[in-house]
Amino acid sequence: MKWFLKKGVIMKITKYFFGVLASLIFSVNVAIAEKWDMALAYGAGNFHSANAAEFAKNVTEKSGGKLTIVTHPGGSLFKGGEIFRAVRTGQAQIGERFMSALGKEDPLLEIDSQPFLASSYSDALNLYKASKAEIVKGLDEKGLVFLYAVPWPAQGLYSKKEINSVNDLKGLKFRAYNSATIRIAELTGMAPTKIEAAEISQAFSTGAVESMITSPTTGKNSKIWENGVKYFYDIAAWFPKNMIIVNKDAWNNLDKATQDLVMKQAALAERKGWQLSKQGNVSDKKALADAGMVVGKVNSSLQAHFEKVGETMAKEWSQKAGSRGAAVLSAYK
Ligand code: PCA
Numbered sequence: 001m002k003w004f005l006k007k008g009v010i011m012k013i014t015k016y017f018f019g020v021l022a023s024l025i026f027s028v029n030v031a032i033a034e035k036w037d038m039a040l041a042y043g044a045g046n047f048h049s050a051n052a053a054e055f056a057k058n059v060t061e062k063s064g065g066k067l068t069i070v071t072h073p074g075g076s077l078f079k080g081g082e083i084f085r086a087v088r089t090g091q092a093q094i095g096e097r098f099m100s101a102l103g104k105e106d107p108l109l110e111i112d113s114q115p116f117l118a119s120s121y122s123d124a125l126n127l128y129k130a131s132k133a134e135i136v137k138g139l140d141e142k143g144l145v146f147l148y149a150v151p152w153p154a155q156g157l158y159s160k161k162e163i164n165s166v167n168d169l170k171g172l173k174f175r176a177y178n179s180a181t182i183r184i185a186e187l188t189g190m191a192p193t194k195i196e197a198a199e200i201s202q203a204f205s206t207g208a209v210e211s212m213i214t215s216p217t218t219g220k221n222s223k224i225w226e227n228g229v230k231y232f233y234d235i236a237a238w239f240p241k242n243m244i245i246v247n248k249d250a251w252n253n254l255d256k257a258t259q260d261l262v263m264k265q266a267a268l269a270e271r272k273g274w275q276l277s278k279q280g281n282v283s284d285k286k287a288l289a290d291a292g293m294v295v296g297k298v299n300s301s302l303q304a305h306f307e308k309v310g311e312t313m314a315k316e317w318s319q320k321a322g323s324r325g326a327a328v329l330s331a332y333k
Pocket of ligand 1: 177
């Protein structure tokens, strides 16, 4: 009897113990299974979006169920202009944004859109290295964790009509994507309107704009030749980047091992993205020519004009960016 009672007590204790353990394991599992929505502004076929999708897939597969990242390309969750704020406020845990459209948040974010500061991939990489720490710090102060950045191919001038002189540009309705392209338009005598990449085809087809500066990739992605745009002039004066950022609260919900995994996959995605960009810089220009566009360089008088515009803008930017900007520039040079 005594022995039986004891056994019953032991069984009860054992049962209780396993019950508590099971519920603990269950609740821990629930707490660490995170799902992130990743807001992407550009279409699924764009190389930035494809690269982000691969990054998301790798993290999801390798995290052992602790983190699932679901991508939403083409502005389907938030449009390009909304993504920075959405990630900052936690409406999206992670997102991609064109850095130089955020100059009002931090002038250092537009360093990569200053004409002729970095006009090759190796310069662009050096500029990135020189500016990264300061940019990461600025984002951290806004509650954001920086993951990686990838450049667009070299920026060139698109136009419906042939451009042989600055005079040919004067008065043109110009699609801009950031403050720097607005400033180029102003200093050239063009009439700028800021339009997100997703709306380019419509803007050209309705006649709202008739020229722009962007990559051969974006021209190809928006089948720009179908909207009466015949000319592409390769200026190659800057390589602006997209960055991937994470909301810091979402970041802090991850355990250390998962954070390390995300950072490791981010570094791999960054390397892959730079390669894809370099490839696109060649193949997408070819795609424009294959589609019947006239692809060439600006002539020397136009080149000189854009260089002069670049000098003016460099001075203006230095004033905005102050000592932080000066430190980055001297590290770069
Ligand atoms: N494409 C994007 C940004 C830079 C680029 O090459 C756009 O045109 O909006």
